[in-house]
Amino acid sequence: MATLKEILTRRPVAATIRLTVPAGGAKPAPPVGPALGQYRLNLMAFCKDFNARTQKYKPETPMAVTITAFTDNTFEFTVKSPSVTWYLKKAAGIESGSSRPGHVTASTITLKHVYEIAKIKQSDPYCQYMPLESISKSIIGTANSMGIKVQKELD
Amino acid sequence: MSLPLSSLCSHFFKHLTYCNSATTFFSFLRRIHCLPPPNRFSFVPSARAARQQLLSRLNVTAVNCSTLPLHNGAVTAHDAFILHYLSVRICCPRHVADVLSESLLCFGASSTTIDELDSHESGEEIWISSTFDVDQDVKDCISRAADSVGLKEIPNYKVEMHDHTDWIKQTQNLQAINIVLNPGLAFGTGEHPTTKLCLLLLRRLVNGGEYFLDYGTGSGVLAIAALKFGADLSVGFDIERQAITSARHNAALNNIGPEKLLLSLVPSKNGPEFENECPYEDISSQDLYNSKIIAEKDKYDVVIANILLYPLLDLAERIVSYAKPGAVVGVSGIISEQVPTVVEHYSQFLDDINVSTMDDWACITGSKKTEPGTT
Numbered sequence: 001m002a003t004l005k006e007i008l009t010r011r012p013v014a015a016t017i018r019l020t021v022p023a024g025g026a027k028p029a030p031p032v033g034p035a036l037g038q039y040r041l042n043l044m045a046f047c048k049d050f051n052a053r054t055q056k057y058k059p060e061t062p063m064a065v066t067i068t069a070f071t072d073n074t075f076e077f078t079v080k081s082p083s084v085t086w087y088l089k090k091a092a093g094i095e096s097g098s099s100r101p102g103h104v105t106a107s108t109i110t111l112k113h114v115y116e117i118a119k120i121k122q123s124d125p126y127c128q129y130m131p132l133e134s135i136s137k138s139i140i141g142t143a144n145s146m147g148i149k150v151q152k153e154l155d
Numbered sequence: 156m157s158l159p160l161s162s163l164c165s166h167f168f169k170h171l172t173y174c175n176s177a178t179t180f181f182s183f184l185r186r187i188h189c190l191p192p193p194n195r196f197s198f199v200p201s202a203r204a205a206r207q208q209l210l211s212r213l214n215v216t217a218v219n220c221s222t223l224p225l226h227n228g229a230v231t232a233h234d235a236f237i238l239h240y241l242s243v244r245i246c247c248p249r250h251v252a253d254v255l256s257e258s259l260l261c262f263g264a265s266s267t268t269i270d271e272l273d274s275h276e277s278g279e280e281i282w283i284s285s286t287f288d289v290d291q292d293v294k295d296c297i298s299r300a301a302d303s304v305g306l307k308e309i310p311n312y313k314v315e316m317h318d319h320t321d322w323i324k325q326t327q328n329l330q331a332i333n334i335v336l337n338p339g340l341a342f343g344t345g346e347h348p349t350t351k352l353c354l355l356l357l358r359r360l361v362n363g364g365e366y367f368l369d370y371g372t373g374s375g376v377l378a379i380a381a382l383k384f385g386a387d388l389s390v391g392f393d394i395e396r397q398a399i400t401s402a403r404h405n406a407a408l409n410n411i412g413p414e415k416l417l418l419s420l421v422p423s424k425n426g427p428e429f430e431n432e433c434p435y436e437d438i439s440s441q442d443l444y445n446s447k448i449i450a451e452k453d454k455y456d457v458v459i460a461n462i463l464l465y466p467l468l469d470l471a472e473r474i475v476s477y478a479k480p481g482a483v484v485g486v487s488g489i490i491s492e493q494v495p496t497v498v499e500h501y502s503q504f505l506d507d508i509n510v511s512t513m514d515d516w517a518c519i520t521g522s523k524k525t526e527p528g529t530t
Contacts, residue, residue, distance in 0.1 A: 012271075018256050019266040024465070030240045031265030034286050034317065038268070044373075045347055048463075052490050052516075055464040064260065083261065 011070040014039055023054035023061040039069040046075065053079055062086060081124050084142045087117045098147025106147040114139050114150060240265070241287040245297065245312040249281045251304050256283050258300040263291050289316070345376050349487040352511060352518035353377050353461050356485050360457050361386050368392070368455040368477050370470075371462035371488070375402025378416055379409055381457070389416045390448055390455070394423040399443045419445035425470050452476045459485040464493045468500050475504040480525040487518040494519065 017035050026032055026047035036043055046067070054063055067077040089095065091113040098106035118135040121127050127135060140150050243264075247255050256267035268284045287293055298309050345354065357377065361367065363385035369378040372391030375398075381389050391402050399418050406416045420443040458478045460467060467474075467486050478484050484505055489497055494517045498508055505521025512518075 015268050015270045017266060017268045018260055020260055024463070030288070031286055034240060034242070035266040035268055038284075042346075048347065048349075048488065051463050052488060052493075055493065085261075 011072060011074070013068055014071045015069045017067040017069060019065050019067070020062045021050065021065055022059070023057035023063050024051050024059045026050040036067070036069075036075075039075075040073050041067075041069055041075050042073075046077065050077070050079065057082075078125060081120055084117065084121065084139055085146060087120070088139070088143050088146060088148055091117065092148050094148075097145075101145055101147035104147055105149050108149040108151050109143065110151055110153055114143075239289055239316050239318045241289060241291065241293060242315045242317050243285045243287060243293055243297075243312050244315075245283045245285060245310050246280050247283060247301075247306070247310045248279055251306060252281045252283060255300060255304050255306070255310075256285075258303050259283070259285055259296065262296040262299045262303075263287065264296060348513040348516040349461050349518065350376060352513050352516065353459050353485060353487050354380055355511075356459065356518060356520060357381055357384060357457070360483055365456035366390075366454060368458045370458065370460035370474050370477075371466075372402050372418065373398050373461075375405045375416070375418075377459055377461065378402065379405060379411060382411055382415055383409075386457075391416065391418045392421045392449070393418075394421055396420060396440060396443060417445065417448050419443065419448055421449060423466070425473055453479055455479060456482050457485075458482065459487070461487040463488050464497065467497060471500055471504060475501075475523055478523045480523050483520055483522050485518055485520040487516065489517050489519070490515050491517050493517075 017039075019031050019035060021032060028037075028043045028047065032047065033043065036046060050065065054061075057063065061082050063082060064080040065077055066080070067075050069075045085097070088109065089097070091109045092107035094107045096106075098104045114136050115132075117139055118132050121135050121139070122130070122132060143150055245255075245259075252269055256269060259267050264285045264287055266286045269281065270284065287296070293312075293314055294309075297312055301309050345351070354377065357367075357380055361381050361384040365381075365386045367378065367381040367386045367389045369375070369381070369389065369391045372378055372393045375391055378389035378391040379402075391399075393399055393402070399420055402416070402418055403413070406413070420440055453476070455477050456479060458474060460470075460474050467489065474486070475484055484501075486497065486501065491512060494510055497519055498510065501519065501521060502508055504524060506524055508519060508521040510517055510519050
């Protein structure tokens, strides 16, 4: 529940902007530029803030960020960790998923990989209250849909 | 009608030599046929004139894009101002808007925007604006996204080609504060907490006659402020050309001559390039590179570096080397959780480390160690 203060000072939302920006690499060029410039948001402030918060990730990791632009030209944003499919592709060492998932296996990964990915995902705002086991199951499901097999150990 | 289409083709061919693959060639041809009629393009002479004006203002040599410049596969930095992007407006039912925009991002869109103000008038439907790179297959991406969300048919959409002048112009607004600043595309209007923290630090330290170095000067706001507080000389370093030109411009706006505010471009990574005569190949960067002031160490009474965590760690020794022994060095641009790492790394170079914070940002100060036994 929002506090009383938050309700009283709530600003009307002008737009919700979703972007994929490489970690530490926000610049006033597309995709950031046109999307934010349209609402007269302070581009450089966003870039600096975003770059500072994503310093702990490997550079050029694609981060999903959702920006809420308010009508008074201010904004707030939340940064989400990269998508599960991206992590799976990196862990399996492949560029793209299998063309016929279920029939053709693109690559294999171990349970350890799944566990590591689940740990990272748990720090995401919307996954925090899920048990690690559920997150892992959902990651295995995604892997299956991409044609990546999950093994107990690599032989 | 032929003029916009041919300049469109020239741009695609430019990408063709860059990408160099047979499959992309066919997708380009396919897209040229399905694009909507040219009256939707913003390829009008006024856009080009505005672009030229903008480029001259930013001091970049303009590439004339009406001819057919086939670079040898390399896209130079100048093209960054002339690159186009595709802006697509998609109409979809309101309840799938959120999911559809996430799914568009997965299938290749660069960004999606849902405008809330539109949504109050219309009933069932909502517009999503999306941007794509010029070499993306828009139709394919939209159909896959619609499919994955569960829509039975491809939603209506309109494609337009835009170029950068549209949004660059919108972000340049003149901020009237005591220091007259037009940051343009450089960082530093004085409003960010890190800038404020550094300004407070400057006010405390600069009393008159000091030499000040601003590492990562951006718009030059800190260097100019130091001069206003009474410093004798301000020097600014930055890795971006736009920052140097922007800082020069702001110095002029505040009636500060080039002899009071020296600026130079510096390499972004710490390494042997710093000591070279000039690591840049293009003339416009060479103009902005001043190897003489880059080499002057142990010169400054106050050094401030308001950049980011990793550059601060990487360049720590270099930043501190510019300060006189016992002089104050301040670093900022770090969020509170990054403070311990920075303090630990800088404690090998600085004594009396102090941390001040504002909002979630921190500024760390210390004085350069005076080594016993050296002059």
